[in-house]
Amino acid sequence: MLERAHLMVVREVERQGSLTAAADVLNLTQSALSHTVKKLEQQLGTPLWTREGRSMRLTQAGQYLLGLANRMLPQFELAEARMKQYADGERGTLRIGMECHPCYQWLLKVVSPYLARWPDVDVDVKQRFQFGGIGALFGYDIDVLVTPDPMKKPGLRFTPVFDYEQVLVVPEAHALAAATHVTPEQVSQEVLITYPVETDRLDVYTQFLTPANVVPRRHKTIETTDIMMQMVASGRGVAALPRWLAEEYADRMPLAVLKLGRRGIAKRIFLGTREADAGIDYLSAFIALAKKADWAKARVSR
Known part of the structure; x- marks a missing residue:
């Protein structure tokens, strides 16, 4: 056996x-x-x-x-x-998987009040998954998946958390800095800096460049948002970020934030969970708190 x-x-x-x-x-x-x-x-x-x-x-x-x-x-x-946690009188550990690189700043502002309200719950964050984010949920490697790309699968539930706009960030001294929006053809002349994610999962490609049969002059990948924005501010390239995050950096660095196309690119962040976990109180509390993150909505509406 x-x-x-x-x-x-x-x-x-x-x-x-x-x-x-x-x-x-x-x-x-x-x-x-x-x-x-x-x-x-x-x-x-x-x-x-x-x-x-x-x-x-x-x-x-x-x-x-x-x-x-x-x-x-x-x-x-x-x-x-x-x-063991039940036996010790503890709640447990909330394991959060990230499929959204720029959402770390958002997550930090949710986790801080969450930990204060749930002192007997620990939080762990994972970014790399052997079978992808959905596989990590099914495989019980994580309890919550932060993703802009939900997938309808039996046994999973995706809760919308907040809407945002994907924008282009350029140096303040860039020739396009005064424009209201950019076209794919204009971005084709630029060095595009992104997170190290496959291009078929990057909105700036799938919803902007690829439909126009356009590629950037060069594509660089950088792991951290801080370094990415410093590269952009120093004139080393341009980058696509959520508006709320781009404007946070533009408040303290010489950057300009532009729409991607006349209509812009609208996106939504979801929290994916297993339906079987619906009765876990500290998991439900995290989702409820994430949905009430007023600062995120304020950034989106600016």
């Missing part, structure tokens, strides 16, 4: 790349782990790995079990953590 311990072995051998390293993590001797692997393969009637010197490569059957391990083990681990 397939057991949780077997899934842990499959996952750890794949993570570590060898039986020796996996045995150390699992607190087993190498011989004990080798025996477990051999017994599991005999029990299942098929090899799970092919040996290449000291390293091991998963077979097709092994790949299937690895996928099962990556889906099931986080649920076991979360259940155990929550049971």
Whole structure:
């Protein structure tokens, strides 16, 4: 019979790349782990790995079990953590996944009052997911997904939090700084700075440049908003950001904020959760607080 311990072995051998390293993590001797692997393969009637010197490569059957391990083990681990929290009289940890790079500033202003109101709840933020944000929700790696791109999936719920406009940020001394809006053709002459996200998930591409069959003169990626805005202010390029965030930086740096096209690009931020978690009070409280973030609405309406 397939057991949780077997899934842990499959996952750890794949993570570590060898039986020796996996045995150390699992607190087993190498011989004990080798025996477990051999017994599991005999029990299942098929090899799970092919040996290449000291390293091991998963077979097709092994790949299937690895996928099962990556889906099931986080649920076991979360259940155990929550049971311990209940036993200790604690609420738990709210794990927030981010698919919106510029939303960190928004999140900070929501998390601060949330932590004050819920002193027995911790908050953890994750940005990188093995199976994407939706997969992280289904896999119980996170409890809330902050995203501008909700997907209708059975078992998930997406709550709209606030609307915003995607805009272009240029240096204050830029030739376009006095314009009310920019065209795709004008941006084609620029160095476009974005977060390190695939272009098919960047609104400035999907809703502005690509429909016009236009690409920027050059595309750079930068991880942090502060450095990105410093690059723009120093004339190293232009960047697309939510208006509320762009105007915060424009208040203290030599920057100008322009519409992307005459009509602009309207967007909305959603919080994705599992329907099964609807009864968790501290999760519902976070969503309610996020929806009341008046500062975000004020920025959008400016």
